[in-house]
Amino acid sequence: AHDFNNVLQVLRGNLELLENRYGRDNWTAERLGKAIDAVDRGAKLASQLLAYGRQQPLAPLVINPARQLRLLDDLLRRALGETIEIESVVAGGLWNILVDPHQLENVILNLAINARDAMPDGGKLTLELANATLDDEYVSTVPDVKAGQYVMLAVTDTGTGMSREVMERAFDPFFSTKPEGEGTGLGLSMAYGFVRQSEGHIKLYSEIGEGTTVKIYLPRSTGTAVEFPPRGRGSVKHGEETILVVEDDPQVQSTVVELLTGLGYAVLKANDAEQALAVVASGVHIDLLFTDVVMPGALRSPDMARQAAQMLPGLKVLFTSGYTQNAIVHGGRLDPGVELLSKPYSRQQLATKVRQVLGDSATQVVEQPFSESSEEPEGPVRRPEELRVLAVDDDPASLDALCELLLLLGIGARRAGNAAAALEMLQAGDIDVLLTDVVMSDMSGLELARRATSIQPDLHVIFSSGNTPPEHEALHFKWSALRKPYSLAQLQDALHAACDRQPKQKAGSGGHESVRDSDDLDSGS
Template sequence: MQVQPKLQSLFNAVWPKLWVDSTEDCSIFALSPDGIVVTWNRGGERIQGYPPDEILGQPFSRFYSSECAGIPDAALQEAMHSGRYVSEGWQRRKDGSSFWASVVITALRPPDGRLLGYGVFVQDVSEKRAAHDAVLRSERSFRLLVQGVTDYAIFMLNSDGLVTSWNAGARRIKGYSESEILGSHFSRFYTPEDRAAGVPNRALESARREGRFEAEGWRVRKDGTRFLAHVIIDAIHEGDQLVGFAKITRDITERRRAAELLAKTQLELFQAQKMEALGKLTGGVAHDFNNVLQVLRGNLELLESRHGREAWSRERLGSAIAAVDRGAKLASQLLAFGRQQPLAPIVINPARLLRDLDDLLRRALGETIEIESVVAGGLWNTVVDRHQLENVILNLAINARDAMPDGGKLTLELANATLDDDYVAVVPDVHAGQYVMLGVTDTGTGMSKEVMERAFEPFFTTKSEGHGTGLGLSMAYGFAKQSGGHIRLYSEIGHGTTVRLYLPRTTGEVIEPTVRPAPLLRHGSETILVVEDDLEVQSTVVALLTSLGYAVLKANDAEQALAIVSSGIHIDLLFTDVVMPGRIRSPDMAKRAVQALPGLKVLFTSGYTQNAIVHGGRLDPGVSLLSKPYTRQQLAAKLRQMLDDDSKSISAQPTQSYVNPVSQEGQRREMDKLRILAVDDDPASLDALSELLELEGIKALRAQNPRAALELLRLHHVDVLLTDVFMPDMTGRELAQRALDLQPSLAVVFLSGDQLSQDDTAQFGGISLRKPYSFGQLMDVLRTVTNRR
């Protein structure tokens, strides 16, 4: 279409042609007076999508949708009358899509005032529109959010500090409704002390000067209660003009309380971890210490049994044994602190226990200490180790006595107590529930904070050297923890100390302790397998058992013990240390031994259980334990208690009793002369058989196969051949036949896991011993051989 020259000239005067043609950021074109497009630039092609040949000659209304049909004409009318039309609105591209357009329409008139047409300037401002909409949405959301927020008090102040808005959080936290607070000065939320000190005004001045004020402090609610608040005040400006403040207040009372609670919990946890580590250390020390004490005690008692009739020796041995007892007490206290003391808890009435201790406490504390016992009515029962609790009370009372060198008052209190969730929240390993509280209070010198922090540590003491071990409180601590209870210490310099022990309540019936007379030293003749890795302890135990008449086998570890058990030798009782080296744990070894010998009795011993047979502070059901160090009397009594108790288990094979060879010296001398060859292809069985013979002082020749046995028979004269029946390469009967060819006077004894008939052994003298056999049975067989000679 031919462009009108005058319109084109005027259009170029408004927008230079070179710039119009080259720009792509704006759509710039001319319209005829009746709204027809007469020019088109690159910007129009890019923004609206039309090439020149498709849009020139088309009406301006083409850029609007049918819903906006009246807008183009109204725009042109506005430009014609006013000279200029400016607006923003949706326009349509060629592809049908819409964009947000900024439109400027200018009426083009020459000097004579005639309307030649219009110049149109169109810019795509969709991004601007989107940002604007986002701001509006954000503002709406912010208003809704602020009004709906209940965790924060959010409100506005004018430049003078008067409240101009109030949200739901402000209503909840501060307690005022909107109608009660609008127009009030915000200082009414401050404490009277802060208002008097000018704190509110300084807060506004700081916000005005710095742009923001932030602080924590106490604020007052409508009902007069106070809360700890975290406050932010932001200054609001319009240009350079301060128009007000935005204020956010958060109630952090619970957060502060939680932070303090966390700090306290962390401190308690650190203390608990430290005490746990110390407990493991002291438990390990006690184990080694008890082994040493066991060697000392056993050998001292053996010496006492032989030399105790002479007065001078009896006195010295008695002093040495008393020193061992003091060491054993020390080790026991270490184990108590480390929560490794095996407890035997029963249901007790704590008031009755305290009454039974009254005379002992008065003698221990002396006349300068006044003792008062306070027992609450309806006192509950508790389940604890009675003996250990008595030790704890006595130790705490002695500590109190030492804190009152010039005399004073000791108060022993028993009451029911409930530890709630709030209390146990900051104390590790303590459960909420019902407890019996034992309080021990003195009027002594008291403790400093630094001393209290270390009071439960073993060996920590403020007493002078030689006056106390520093184990009284640590023992009480370990006992409380191991019993499922709790212990607390309260003290103040110059005002005394209180120790409160909380023991778990039980609804069970009280079990009265039975008083038994001291047992006599009882001997026996059964076979005992001793399993002990400490060779000094092992040697001492073997000597003690032998002195009591028992036949003893020994093993250095669990694997050796199981080898002896599987050898077929009869064993009545397994006496084993709990803590053993090697791959197999002692309790597992004991289980496997009982499976192999169903009637086997098991007695554990240890100076440190390491939870192997003690769980929850109590011995596992059915487990018997003799703690180190033990006396010969205790060992003898425990063995007879277990071996005489046929109600628990039946031996795999009845143990034949035998007369102690000491009482038959003539027969023993004859047996000592026997030259014996023991043959067994199982090394463990051969070792066990040799050890049984050594108990009677018999050194036997040993062979692990028949061929080696024949070689020994060619070199040595032998009286008795003890041989297994079933062996590879050659049976025991074949060996016996060839042995008799070499030494016709030889006596043959067959050892077998099967019952041998008389016909099987008749041609060899008819003597056999079925596995497992006891020491007594072996001796009976050898006596039979001796009598036949």
């Protein structure tokens, strides 16, 4: 299931990218749409098989089943058409249930579509909710069902009905009475697997010519039901936070990176759990860790995520997988607090889930301190992508991460792994901004900055570290500070400030700029 859904994810992601760029004429849009529909059918097959085998990762919530049924009303009416009358009957004092609401919706929709197909000339579908008690006498005749209080959901149609022989095989996967190509035979088997995995009970009643009733019993919950927000109209949500994508399949990785970049996010990437921890340890700001559950290597993804969250306490984590095995699912249910996006997912589903995990608050951009020695520029200011930047850090992973962020801003920075190499590059005189760590093995960033500005007096220095300069009042060059971990927006702000201090040409007048007092840099590299 994992490998199959990885293949589907590559297809889905690339088809949506093509659709976004080329799907403007009807012929292309129609064929891309059909291809995406085929991917969805493949994903549904995999999901239904996992559901039947009770291997589906469930995220149960305490819900009010009557409220959930009302939310489905419009969807059911569209799916069943005008020839079928729908009636809902809800008993008073209905109990709450603990169940995965999305999977419950899928079950109800599947049962309704089965009922529609059994009523080709129209008919009536009745959805009934009521409290029920399964006593010891009843459960003694049904294996693996516990006595107790349940909420019963009954789905009844006035269709063709089933023979006893058909009823005996109705829950078998791939068994269908429909003509070839018109059904997978997985609708009822998926419902069966979901109900049993939810510790419930499912029962079938039918007679030829009289119709069919499917009764589902789901255990009562005494908890308080969650409130669901109204369904949105399907707009794709964008963001500007930084996301680290951890995925060992190169095709899946490149596709999801492009999808997230297209949604406005800054994206870093790692091929396995060890690489991911190296990026996290580099000090670069990361808002969300988006990682596959199943990857090769000694370090498991959940363990990597726990270590990453310890290094960056505010880090959000979103898992993705075509099949979770037991890494984050125990007893058929997601561990508390775990967020999972199942493959294959659409651009819309990715955008919605990422925003849900990150929250709706926008990225905070902190003003960067500047020294009072700054002067007004002598000419039109440059754009950040025009700056010639030298990035200096003796930690290779940190340097790689910084250069990746600069590339996202359109800057192909020169790089130096120590201060000596940086000074050698500065002799050429073709650097506008020195972006350096403060603590390095061969020379401090402060000393490097002093020597660099003696070589190039107009150089702007950005310290990408936390250390407070011991004699910051003696720093007579132009400088600012990026506190680790910093966001892409903060890096961009620091480079914009450097632009304001870099004249594009001598001719022309420069714009006025307000100058703020310097703040001390944080302690720690």
